[in-house]
Amino acid sequence: MADHVETLASRSTQADVPRQAVAVPRLHAIWRFCRRKPLGALGGAIVLVMIVMAVFAPYIAHYTYDETIRGARMKPPNAQFWMGSDNLGRDIWSRVVYGARISVTVGFCAVLIANLLAVSIGITSGYLGGKYDLCVQRVVDAWQSFPFLVVILSIMAVLGPGLLNIILALGFFGAANASRVVRGATVSVAQNVYIEAARALGAGHVRVMVRHILPNVAATIIVWATIGLGAFILAESALSFLGFGVPPPYPSWGGMLSGSGRSFFSQAPWIAIYPGLAISLAVFGFNMLGDALRDVLDPRLRGAGGRMR
Amino acid sequence: MRKYVLRRLLIATSSLFLASLGVFSLPRLIPGDVVQLMLEERAYGKDLEDLRAKLGLNRPIYIQYFEWAGRVVQGELGESLWTKRPVLEELGRRLPVSLKLGLLALLFSVSIALPIGILAAIRQDSLADYVSRSLAIVGLSVPGFWIATMVILLPSLWWNWSPPIQFTEFSVDPWAHVSQFIIPAFILGIASSAAIMRLTRAQLLEVLRQDYVRTAWAKGVRESAVVLRHSLKNSLIPVITVLGIQIAQILGGTVIFETIFGLPGMGRFLFDAINQRDYPVIQGVNLVIVSVVVLMNLAVDACYAYLDPRIRY
Numbered sequence: 001m002a003d004h005v006e007t008l009a010s011r012s013t014q015a016d017v018p019r020q021a022v023a024v025p026r027l028h029a030i031w032r033f034c035r036r037k038p039l040g041a042l043g044g045a046i047v048l049v050m051i052v053m054a055v056f057a058p059y060i061a062h063y064t065y066d067e068t069i070r071g072a073r074m075k076p077p078n079a080q081f082w083m084g085s086d087n088l089g090r091d092i093w094s095r096v097v098y099g100a101r102i103s104v105t106v107g108f109c110a111v112l113i114a115n116l117l118a119v120s121i122g123i124t125s126g127y128l129g130g131k132y133d134l135c136v137q138r139v140v141d142a143w144q145s146f147p148f149l150v151v152i153l154s155i156m157a158v159l160g161p162g163l164l165n166i167i168l169a170l171g172f173f174g175a176a177n178a179s180r181v182v183r184g185a186t187v188s189v190a191q192n193v194y195i196e197a198a199r200a201l202g203a204g205h206v207r208v209m210v211r212h213i214l215p216n217v218a219a220t221i222i223v224w225a226t227i228g229l230g231a232f233i234l235a236e237s238a239l240s241f242l243g244f245g246v247p248p249p250y251p252s253w254g255g256m257l258s259g260s261g262r263s264f265f266s267q268a269p270w271i272a273i274y275p276g277l278a279i280s281l282a283v284f285g286f287n288m289l290g291d292a293l294r295d296v297l298d299p300r301l302r303g304a305g306g307r308m309r
Numbered sequence: 310m311r312k313y314v315l316r317r318l319l320i321a322t323s324s325l326f327l328a329s330l331g332v333f334s335l336p337r338l339i340p341g342d343v344v345q346l347m348l349e350e351r352a353y354g355k356d357l358e359d360l361r362a363k364l365g366l367n368r369p370i371y372i373q374y375f376e377w378a379g380r381v382v383q384g385e386l387g388e389s390l391w392t393k394r395p396v397l398e399e400l401g402r403r404l405p406v407s408l409k410l411g412l413l414a415l416l417f418s419v420s421i422a423l424p425i426g427i428l429a430a431i432r433q434d435s436l437a438d439y440v441s442r443s444l445a446i447v448g449l450s451v452p453g454f455w456i457a458t459m460v461i462l463l464p465s466l467w468w469n470w471s472p473p474i475q476f477t478e479f480s481v482d483p484w485a486h487v488s489q490f491i492i493p494a495f496i497l498g499i500a501s502s503a504a505i506m507r508l509t510r511a512q513l514l515e516v517l518r519q520d521y522v523r524t525a526w527a528k529g530v531r532e533s534a535v536v537l538r539h540s541l542k543n544s545l546i547p548v549i550t551v552l553g554i555q556i557a558q559i560l561g562g563t564v565i566f567e568t569i570f571g572l573p574g575m576g577r578f579l580f581d582a583i584n585q586r587d588y589p590v591i592q593g594v595n596l597v598i599v600s601v602v603v604l605m606n607l608a609v610d611a612c613y614a615y616l617d618p619r620i621r622y
């Protein structure tokens with residue numbers, strides 16, 4: 001028992017080390033990650049490019065997203081229009097760049113909501129156990145038994161299209177699966193002796209969950225969030241494709257594949273090709289990064305893969 | 310075994326009850342007055358109170374639920390606000406289309422995923438392993454609706470041919486009827502096959518490292534027997550779980566693929582209903598989909614008991 005108390009004590013002194021001192025090993029860790037997991041690093045690079053595109057869209061894009069250029073209807077890709085222009089004479093490259101904003105915003109906000117929900121449900125359910133766990137898990141069962149897309153579509157029909165609604169719907173319904181993952185991790189962490197030690201030292205349940213369990217399931221959460229981001233971006237594009245996402249003229253990658261452009265695809269295939277490539281590449285980046293992070297951070301989770309549900 | 314299945318049946322019932330609560334409350338989540346919205350959408354005048362009474366919206370919410378559930382149990386799903394046709398009748402026509410699409414997609418997905426997953430596991434770190442794993446991640450990343458769009462678009466550009474997007478009844482032309490499902494089912498199956506393949510590989514790898522497998526090798530058992538008879542069954546339990554979840558995803562995917570490929574199934578029905586805010590239809594389709602998913606999960610649980618006789622909860 002004394003051992004565990006000592007471990008706890010040494011842990012807290014470790015946490016007191018100033019942050020600057022940690023920065024250099026952290027850079028080193030990133031470098032090591034890149035060398036060990038080149039594909040994961042590639043994924044990370046794609047993600048980084050996408051975020052930069054979203055943040056600096058006005059500086060990267062050649063035109064604004066809804067600018068109609070006279071005499072440039074359905075031009076094939078060339079020096080002026082890198083990805084060609086669409087049926088309304090708008091530059092597709094600029095629209096793809098601005099579209100990254102939607103994907104990044106929806107992805108990150110939805111993951112944040114989903115994670116907050118999943119963590120609070122997963123940790124309490126896994127830690128407290130008993131009847132509470134049983135009841136909560138039945139609710140999660142029902143929550144999961146709705147096919148994701150069907151639910152989100154139905155909810156969007158009720159709420160109406162729009163950025164905020166899509167984020168809320170994705171975040172809320174994406175949480176079910178994540179909560180299972182967090183619960184699983186919590187159950188195994190809660191069996192550790194240091195949890196018992198913390199309780200013996202008089203820590204309350206809330207303190208144990210926040211200070212002792214949460215940091216230990218953080219790796220699981222990070223891995224899930226990375227893969228979840230890709231899945232949410234994919235879901236957003238599907239919703240926008242079906243016409244329930246962000247309303248035009250603001251460009252969403254999925255939305256660019258539907259609407260009035262669809263009847264011009266055979267004359268100007270680039271209208272359909274580039275937004276689809278952008279979605280695929282972005283999701284691919286998040287999946288690769290998530291996979292590599294999983295291998296590095298959380299070997300226990302290896303193989304739990306698949307599209308986030 | 311029987312006790313286990315009964316227990317799962319009880320849990321499935323509770324899931325179904327909770328899900329039905331969700332389906333029931335869906336139209337009631339709309340901000341503002343549902344009735345007003347419905348009338349506005351339909352654009353021809355009708356008495357507000359009349360519709361309210363017809364929908365039973367003037368009574369307490371729990372009574373509304375029990376009335377609704379009672380009607381549902383008797384197979385009464387209401388009628389479409391738009392076409393005035395009974396929802397159940399329409400569903401009866403459309404369910405087979407979606408089931409054909411879904412089952413075919415599942416068949417594709419499993420028959421691609423299992424052999425490749427097994428191969429990738431027994432030849433770990435070989436070229437085949439890397440290629441199949443990379444392809445799996447690509448399969449998870451590329452949106453199905455884009456593949457579908459490309460599959461329609463590119464052949465029409467290159468060869469002036471495109472897959473059929475006009476629905477043909479079985480009685481009219483059996484071959485055309487079957488073949489129109491193949492392409493959408495294949496694309497629909499890709500994403501789930503990627504997920505199943507990855508899991509099969511990971512699980513099989515874990516089992517192949519167990520002591521009893523080493524014993525089997527040491528006894529001189531043939532590779533096919535070690536993998537297929539000794540290891541595969543034990544590695545399939547999590548795969549079956551994911552398969553259950555994939556069924557839900559495939560059903561969700563029918564919305565997209567039936568819309569793109571012009572198949573008059575449930576997904577398309579739901580999509581049109583959502584566009585027209587046809588709430589009885591939305592409720593009906595959701596209820597059917599959820600029931601199918603819950604039943605499938607029950608089947609999955611029964612499979613567990615077969616695959617692993619130790620499972621008793």
